Amino acid sequence: xxxxxxxxxxxxxxxxxxxxxxxxxxxxxxxxxxxxxxxxxxxxxxxxxxxxxxxxxxxxxxxxxxxxxxxxxxxxxxxxxxxxxxxxxxxxxxxxxxxxxxxxxxxxxxxxxxxxxxxxxxxxxxxxxxxxxx
Numbered sequence: 526x527x528x529x530x531x532x533x534x535x536x537x538x539x540x541x542x543x544x545x546x547x548x549x550x551x552x553x554x555x556x557x558x559x560x561x562x563x564x565x566x567x568x569x570x571x572x573x574x575x576x577x578x579x580x581x582x583x584x585x586x587x588x589x590x591x592x593x594x595x596x597x598x599x600x601x602x603x604x605x606x607x608x609x610x611x612x613x614x615x616x617x618x619x620x621x622x623x624x625x626x627x628x629x630x631x632x633x634x635x636x637x638x639x640x641x642x643x644x645x646x647x648x649x650x651x652x653x654x655x656x657x658x659x
Contacts, residue, residue, distance in 0.1 A: 553638045556596050559629065560589075567625035573613025577622055587612060592626070598634025602627055 564578040572580065572588070580588040591612075595605040606623050613619050 553593075555631075555635050556593060556638075559596055559631075560592070562629050563626050566629060567622065570622040570625045571613075571618045572609050572622045573616060573619050575613060577626065595626075596630065596634065597637055602630075 560581050564581045567577045570577050575585070575588075579585075588609075591600070591605060591608045594600045595602070600608070605627075606620075609623050610619055
C-alpha cells in the first residue's frame with residue numbers, strides 16, 4: 526500500500542513539473558541573461574503596480590513562467606501581452622512595460638535547455654542520419 530502511494534506521488538510530481546516553464550528544471554543561461562537585461566533596461570517600467578525588476582528578483586512564479594514561455598517561443602507576443610494584462614491591469618504603464626520586455630527578445634527563440642538540435646532531412650546537423658529502412 527505504501528509503495529502505491531509513493532508511486533502515485535512520483536507520477537503527480539512529474540505531471541506538475543511537465544506544466545512548468547521550459548527552463549524550470551534545467552539551467553538556461555540565455556534566459557537568465559535575458560531576465561537580468563530586462564530587470565536593468567526596463568527599470569522603472571511596471572506591469573500594473575509591480576516593477577518589472579521586483580517581479581524578477583521577487584521570483585513571481587506566474588511572471589517568470591510566462592516570460593520563460595515567451596522567451597523560448599512557446600507563446601506568441603500577443604498571448605504574452607494578454608497574460609500580463611490579465612496578471613496586472615490594462616493600463617498604459619503595463620503596455621509600456623510589456624513593450625520594453627518584448628524589445629529585448631532575441632530575434633529567434635533559442636532551443637529549449639537540454640533539447641536536441643534540429644536535424645534537417647538527410648542528417649544535416651549535429652546528429653547523423655538514421656540507418657536506411659529495410
